[in-house]
Amino acid sequence: GESVGLHLPTLSVQEGDNSIINCAYSNSASDYFIWYKQESGKGPQFIIDIRSNMDKRQGQRVTVLLNKTVKHLSLQIAATQPGDSAVYFCAETPVNTDKLIFGTGTRLQVFP
Amino acid sequence: DGGITQSPKYLFRKEGQNVTLSCEQNLNHDAMYWYRQDPGQGLRLIYYSQIVNDFQKGDIAEGYSVSREKKESFPLTVTSAQKNPTAFYLCASRSGQGAGGYTFGSGTRLTVV
Numbered sequence: 001g002e003s004v005g006l007h008l009p010t011l012s013v014q015e016g017d018n019s020i021i022n023c024a025y026s027n028s029a030s031d032y033f034i035w036y037k038q039e040s041g042k043g044p045q046f047i048i049d050i051r052s053n054m055d056k057r058q059g060q061r062v063t064v065l066l067n068k069t070v071k072h073l074s075l076q077i078a079a080t081q082p083g084d085s086a087v088y089f090c091a092e093t094p095v096n097t098d099k100l101i102f103g104t105g106t107r108l109q110v111f112p
Numbered sequence: 113d114g115g116i117t118q119s120p121k122y123l124f125r126k127e128g129q130n131v132t133l134s135c136e137q138n139l140n141h142d143a144m145y146w147y148r149q150d151p152g153q154g155l156r157l158i159y160y161s162q163i164v165n166d167f168q169k170g171d172i173a174e175g176y177s178v179s180r181e182k183k184e185s186f187p188l189t190v191t192s193a194q195k196n197p198t199a200f201y202l203c204a205s206r207s208g209q210g211a212g213g214y215t216f217g218s219g220t221r222l223t224v225v
Contacts, residue, residue: 009152034214043116043202043216044155089154098143098162099170100214102154 012109019077021106023090028071030092034100035064035075037086044089047075077108085110115139118203118217124225125190125197133188133220135203141215142207144186148172149200149219158201161186190222198224 013019025033031052036044050057050064050073057064063076073090087105094101116137125131135144143162147155157170161180175194180186186205190197203217 041219041221043204043218045216046214098160099157100145102147102156104152104154 010107010109012111013080015080015082015110015112017080019080019084019108021075021088021108023073023103025071025073025092027092027094029095031095032093033066033073034091036089036091038089039086080110082110082112084108116203116205116215116217118220120220121218123220123222125222127224128192130189130191131222133190133201133222135186135188135217136184137205138184139205139215141205143205144180145204146178146186146188147202147204149202155202158188197222
């Protein structure tokens with residue numbers, strides 16, 4: 001079935017370092033991908049998105065890379081800060097559907 | 113959060129009881145969604161509604177019911193048929209312009225006692 005998964009359940013980084021969170025997706029027909037950040041006890045917050053006709057998109061301190069050949073998505077956070085500590089989810093929308101399919105999440109821990 | 117209000121934040125239910133979770137949005141969004149989140153897991157779709165008076169089952173609809181009588185409101189009822197209802201429930205809404213328009217509420221944590 002359709003699935004979106006993550007390689008690492010927990011990522012620990014030192015403050016100031018760059019973080020890379022990876023995600024594998026299985027539905028090659030998906031045409032839209034989103035990264036969300038979720039802090040404890042709160043709803044997910046939109047971070048950045050990318051469409052399947054792109055392979056890279058940059059935001060403020062964040063970059064999303066899409067490799068359609070291997071169905072891989074990554075989120076890069078530059079100069080990681082303590083406030084970046086949270087669970088990060090990738091999500092995909094298969095073409096011609098109205099569904100958002102979430103992965104299981106990666107917990108990012110930032111140490112001083 | 114972002115124009116979506118979920119209430120209550122915490123809810124306790126006795127076994128065999130139905131409970132209703134509230135979700136209200138003032139974003140004028142057409143589509144609304146209910147997700148369930150279990151510890152250490154991602155979000156799974158329960159029900160969604162793309163327009164008033166219409167809704168569709170998601171991936172885990174059994175034991176749940178919804179209504180969409182108003183554009184602003186999409187309440188979720190967790191019935192006694194749901195055998196494992198303890199979870200974090202998230203409501204979301206979306207403008208009709210692509211999946212990027214999703215906005216999530218702050219969630220309701222339901223515990224069966």
